[in-house]
Amino acid sequence: RKEVEQDPGPFNVPEGATVAFNCTYSNSASQSFFWYRQDCRKEPKLLMSVYSSGNEDGRFTAQLNRASQYISLLIRDSKLSDSATYLCVVNSPNYGGSQGNLIFGKGTKLSVKP
Amino acid sequence: EADIYQTPRYLVIGTGKKITLECSQTMGHDKMYWYQQDPGMELHLIHYSYGVNSTEKGDLSSESTVSRIRTEHFPLTLESARPSHTSQYLCASSGGAYSPLHFGNGTRLTVT
Numbered sequence: 001r002k003e004v005e006q007d008p009g010p011f012n013v014p015e016g017a018t019v020a021f022n023c024t025y026s027n028s029a030s031q032s033f034f035w036y037r038q039d040c041r042k043e044p045k046l047l048m049s050v051y052s053s054g055n056e057d058g059r060f061t062a063q064l065n066r067a068s069q070y071i072s073l074l075i076r077d078s079k080l081s082d083s084a085t086y087l088c089v090v091n092s093p094n095y096g097g098s099q100g101n102l103i104f105g106k107g108t109k110l111s112v113k114p
Numbered sequence: 115e116a117d118i119y120q121t122p123r124y125l126v127i128g129t130g131k132k133i134t135l136e137c138s139q140t141m142g143h144d145k146m147y148w149y150q151q152d153p154g155m156e157l158h159l160i161h162y163s164y165g166v167n168s169t170e171k172g173d174l175s176s177e178s179t180v181s182r183i184r185t186e187h188f189p190l191t192l193e194s195a196r197p198s199h200t201s202q203y204l205c206a207s208s209g210g211a212y213s214p215l216h217f218g219n220g221t222r223l224t225v226t
Contacts, residue, residue, distance in 0.1 A: 032212040041153065043204055043217035087157075091212055101147075102208070102215055106156040 003027060004090050009108035017078045021108050023088030024070045032091040033064055035073045037084045038107065044087055047073075078112045085109045117141055120205050120218035127195055128226055135190045135221045137205030145208040146188040147215065150174060150201050157204070163188055195225040 006023045013019050025033075033050035048055065050062040050071050061074040071090075075082055088105035118139040127133055139146065148161040149172075159172030163182040177199070178192050188207075192199055202222050206215040 032214075034214050041202070041222075043220050044157070044215075045217070046214045049214065089214070101159070101162065104157045 003092055003103045004088055004105040006086075006088050006105035007108045008106075009110070011108065011110045012113060013078055013110070014113055015078055015080060017112075018074065018076050019078055019110060020075075021073045021086055021088070021110075022070055023072070023090075023105055024068075025088075025090040025092075025103075026069070027090070027092045027094065028066075028069060029093045030090045031093070032102075033062075033071050034089040034102075035060075035062055035071075036087040036089055036104075038087055039084050044104075047086070075110075078110075080112050080114065083110055083112045118205065118207050118216050118218040120203075120221050122221060123219065124222050124224075126224045126226065129194075129196055131195050133192050133195055133223070135203055135205075135223070137188045137190070137218055138186050139188075139207040139216075139218075140186060141207060141209065141216070142185060143207035143209050143216075144185065145210070146182065147206040147208070148172075148178075148180060148188070148190050149204040149206065150176065151204060152201050161190065195223075197225045199223060200225050 035047040036044040037047045038044040050064045054063040059076045063072045085107040087107045121136045144165045146163045149157045151157050158174035160176040161180040163169050202220050204220045205218040
């Protein structure tokens with residue numbers, strides 16, 4: 001099982017739709033979780049951190065389920081500008097030495113159509 | 115907004131040339147990373163550093179080398195560029211083990 005797995009996508013949705021992405025992680029000792037957004041041929045940019053209690057930022061809601069080892073991202077009222085690849089990122093304590101490192105999922109592509 | 119800078123933004127170079135991709139950050143972050151990413155593909159970690167004089171190889175084998183003589187500077191060097199090195203190289207830094215990464219805007223390398 002890969003350390004971080006995401007919905008393969010692509011997700012093609014109309015403007016105004018609600019879309020949800022899921023991401024599972026294999027290391028139960030993981031402590032930090034993030035969602036990044038990456039536009040075509042650009043660098044990934046931090047969208048939001050994911051907290052244990054769940055958190056919301058405008059139209060975006062992130063949730064963490066430690067028991068099932070997955071995180072989710074919900075986008076409400078999709079805009080054309082939301083079209084991008086969304087990357088799930090998880091800290092893995094055993095990856096890359098004693099300090100651990102962040103592991104990126106392969107990403108899920110979202111395309112919002114008019 | 116994170117202050118991490120990469121130069122050059124684009125580079126086209128012939129086979130066999132030695133190149134150095136520059137990466138600097140002004141946030142005082144100890145952890146720095148180099149990723150390689152082909153268009154439409156996933157990120158691959160090729161090098162990382164936990165601080166001055168610390169460098170490690172990532173999960174993707176790379177013929178490049180890195181150095182970390184100063185906290186703010188993490189250059190990547192290819193001694194002899196080949197067409198297979200054509201890719202986008204992304205530098206990132208982090209303030210701690212549980213902190214997010216901040217990326218530079220990348221160097222798009224083409225080796226002819």
